[in-house]
Amino acid sequence: MASRYLEPRLERASRRELTRLQERRLRAQVAHAATASPFYKRKLRAAGVTPARVRTLADLPTLPFTTKDELKENQAAKPPWGDVLAVPFSEVLRVHMTSATTGRPLAFLDTADDWRGFYHSYARSLYAYGVRQADMVMAAFSYGPWIGYWSGFYAAQDLGCLVFPVGGLTTDQRLDALLAYPITVLGCTPSYALFLAETAAKKGIDLAKQTKIRITWHTGEPGASIPATKARIEAAFGAKAYDLPGLTEIAAWGFECDARAGLTHVHEDYCYPEVLDERDRPVGPGGRGELVFTSLYRKAMPLLRYRTRDVVQLADRACPCGRTLVAFDGGVLARLDDMKKIRGIIVYPRRIEELVRPHGGVDEFQIVFRRHEGLDDILLRIDPSPALSLAERDGLRARLGEDLRTGLGIRVTVETVEPGALPRWDHKARRVKDERTEVPF
Numbered sequence: 133m134a135s136r137y138l139e140p141r142l143e144r145a146s147r148r149e150l151t152r153l154q155e156r157r158l159r160a161q162v163a164h165a166a167t168a169s170p171f172y173k174r175k176l177r178a179a180g181v182t183p184a185r186v187r188t189l190a191d192l193p194t195l196p197f198t199t200k201d202e203l204k205e206n207q208a209a210k211p212p213w214g215d216v217l218a219v220p221f222s223e224v225l226r227v228h229m230t231s232a233t234t235g236r237p238l239a240f241l242d243t244a245d246d247w248r249g250f251y252h253s254y255a256r257s258l259y260a261y262g263v264r265q266a267d268m269v270m271a272a273f274s275y276g277p278w279i280g281y282w283s284g285f286y287a288a289q290d291l292g293c294l295v296f297p298v299g300g301l302t303t304d305q306r307l308d309a310l311l312a313y314p315i316t317v318l319g320c321t322p323s324y325a326l327f328l329a330e331t332a333a334k335k336g337i338d339l340a341k342q343t344k345i346r347i348t349w350h351t352g353e354p355g356a357s358i359p360a361t362k363a364r365i366e367a368a369f370g371a372k373a374y375d376l377p378g379l380t381e382i383a384a385w386g387f388e389c390d391a392r393a394g395l396t397h398v399h400e401d402y403c404y405p406e407v408l409d410e411r412d413r414p415v416g417p418g419g420r421g422e423l424v425f426t427s428l429y430r431k432a433m434p435l436l437r438y439r440t441r442d443v444v445q446l447a448d449r450a451c452p453c454g455r456t457l458v459a460f461d462g463g464v465l466a467r468l469d470d471m472k473k474i475r476g477i478i479v480y481p482r483r484i485e486e487l488v489r490p491h492g493g494v495d496e497f498q499i500v501f502r503r504h505e506g507l508d509d510i511l512l513r514i515d516p517s518p519a520l521s522l523a524e525r526d527g528l529r530a531r532l533g534e535d536l537r538t539g540l541g542i543r544v545t546v547e548t549v550e551p552g553a554l555p556r557w558d559h560k561a562r563r564v565k566d567e568r569t570e571v572p573f
């Protein structure tokens with residue numbers, strides 16, 4: 133079934149072929165970074181690394197890690213770009229910003245080839261979802277400085293799809309467009325997909341029946357890899373929803389394929405993944421750890437062993453699709469930066485979402501970490517569906533409290549607000565608030 137793959141030779145390459153390709157690219161990247169990037173010249177020299185001695189993937193652990201804080205400090209110390217940049221300024225084509233919630237965002241520069249690599253690997257993902265040249269694609273995002281849907285837009289164009297720019301349109305105008313044009317593919321954050329669905333329902337529009345959407349893809353948040361969130365999006369649009377994890381600094385690095393086996397494949401010809409335990413040792417199949425990427429294609433800012441702060445689990449099974457690319461079980465399972473400690477128990481907001489979303493009566497929610505009567509406490513505010521009676525809201529609150537207590541191993545205070553009272557999100561949602569003045573870890 134060759135039509136399943138955009139690049140069958142690569143996507144089904146033998147491990148030997150892939151390793152050979154990765155090692156050739158690794159040598160070129162290390163040599164390039166060591167000679168052309170002042171940041172890496174200093175860093176590699178300080179670590180005692182001679183580029184000529186990095187020959188194979190087994191030599192990778194001799195290279196120092198790169199962190200986001202380091203890149204931010206570098207840009208702050210040498211504004212505006214820092215000195216990671218490894219090509220002349222005249223050669224950069226695009227700049228994007230990471231979507232930082234605190235502080236100044238990191239600016240990331242790409243050459244024309246870097247940019248092509250970013251969106252071409254993305255196109256491979258869209259193809260794996262089943263997107264084809266005959267599709268009409270709406271990428272519903274603000275056309276702001278974030279790379280996620282810009283690259284999705286170019287990726288759809290790369291496949292020859294009819295692409296519809298809707299950056300300046302309101303949600304109402306986007307809904308009108310979905311009804312008026314034969315749009316078959318929609319890309320947006322999972323939060324925005326749910327907001328679109330909620331707005332449509334209020335207007336009496338049945339998106340599943342009245343639009344031609346057959347595929348939706350989601351990035352910027354892990355929602356589409358959370359089964360209950362994904363099911364909710366799929367039911368609202370009558371379409372198949374796919375998760376696309378990515379990082380501005382690395383690539384649109386992964387995709388779940390049309391086999392829908394819960395596995396996230398990695399474009400490992402573009403970025404080489406290591407999954408490391410808490411002592412920075414590689415985990416085996418089935419093991420969980422922090423994802424660390426080495427860019428194998430970007431020349432403007434060629435990151436080596438970049439700590440993503442994302443937790444993934446190396447798959448211990450092959451995907452039925454036949455791809456040989458390395459895969460993770462269940463997408464990004466947690467962000468280390470989102471970790472909260474409550475009375476000695478580690479809690480990730482993603483886990484709370486996993487427990488909340490199966491409750492159909494919850495339209496929106498907010499998680500508040502607070503200090504209540506001298507103790508750390510989690511407050512979950514739920515915005516109930518307007519269709520629920522007061523008695524049903526009470527029942528929902530009790531069931532959720534019970535599910536959270538069992539699922540997290542800690543008691544959670546659940547509060548209902550008036551329907552529609554919590555904010556809705558057209559980009560990445562900010563559902564988590566930490567009101568504690570100091571975080572005890």
Ligand SMILES: [Zn+2]
Pocket residue numbers: 388389390391395397451452453454455
């Ligand atoms: Zn697959």
